[in-house]
Amino acid sequence: MYRAVAEIIRSEIRPRLHAHGGDIELLGVSDDGAVSIRLIGQCATCPASHLTMENLVAAVLKEKVPGVTEISVTQSVSDELIRDALKLLRKGERPGR
Numbered sequence: 172m173y174r175a176v177a178e179i180i181r182s183e184i185r186p187r188l189h190a191h192g193g194d195i196e197l198l199g200v201s202d203d204g205a206v207s208i209r210l211i212g213q214c215a216t217c218p219a220s221h222l223t224m225e226n227l228v229a230a231v232l233k234e235k236v237p238g239v240t241e242i243s244v245t246q247s248v249s250d251e252l253i254r255d256a257l258k259l260l261r262k263g264e265r266p267g268r
Contacts, residue, residue, distance in 0.1 A: 176200050180197055193217070195208055195210055195214070198245055204239050205240055207244075208228065210244060212251075220244075224244055
């Protein structure tokens, strides 16, 4: 089931999220059909991200992949966000510190 979920994310969901400056990361699929994802980029901080989850991610996965029972979003800081924050912090450092 993992491969089927990954393929639908790659071919149908990711392109739609990219059009809005976002992305999605598949974190896992359990034996009972629970899918865990993380929204990235603009989608991670968008006030309407819950609608993206319900109307796009959950709807498409449940329709296209038999056996998907639920989709949960992991709210964690991505490596990309940490790198960007470190770049900003380093720009503000004074020499000799």
